[in-house]
Amino acid sequence: MDFEITWRADVFSGAPQASNAAKFGTVGINFRARKPSHEGEWHRALASLRCEVSDPASQKGD
């Protein structure tokens, strides 16, 4: 829980070899999260979980 992406950056440009996976828009990230202290905290977090994804069809990489 408390998941958060804290940083993202292009960490692959300029590498000695070209990346086959670059077409998928790979970027480096830092993220953090925390294990719940008890079951109740986990279930409350799960109940409030929201995930928003923009139009997947426009993001297809292959």
Add this chain to the structure above:
Amino acid sequence: MTVTPNARADVPGAARPIANLDVAQLRAAIQEEYALVATEPERGFHFHTGRPLARLLGYEDAWLEGIPEASVASLAGTGNPFAMGALRPGERVVDVGCGAGLDSLIAARMVGPQGAVVGVDMTPQMLDRARRSADEAGVDNVEFRHGVAEALPVPDAWADVVISNGVLNLFPDKLAGLGEMARVLKPGGRLQIGDILVEKSVGDGAKRNIDLWKG
């Protein structure tokens, strides 16, 4: 009361094992690639390595002081687990996919003699580098163990913090790997991870293409 990883299998959108992925072949290919990073870090890969990468990722110069160059040179991470906060003296840390041991050695210094670090990696050449660096640097609160992320050789609820850098994207079964991280963390324990995000969706065919996993 503990939170079991299996309780999370119902999380909407959680990653599932990839059908028809040859896991043994994938692991062999990844080991082959990262054995080269351990033994020939100057070879040139599809990712940056070593001290230039450490600068790119925001590692502080002071963190690298006194760490044997072999471990610095084989850094192949994609983020910075310490950018989200320094580790505290006395904490126990697990470094999943520790590679040549740079992050484990930095962590060992942050947690000090009352703390402990376990680095886990599946590539013997990386573990060999990591162990030699720990000996060379005189760091004795770190231990390097052979294993895979989906079956960490660490007891339940042992760690205050799990760190990892550029490794989660290589897990064939990401839910199992994250479940293992949850298992070894104490209640309230922290994940501090550097990894990769893909901004476009990856089709099933691409997920089975081992060349894409390697880069």
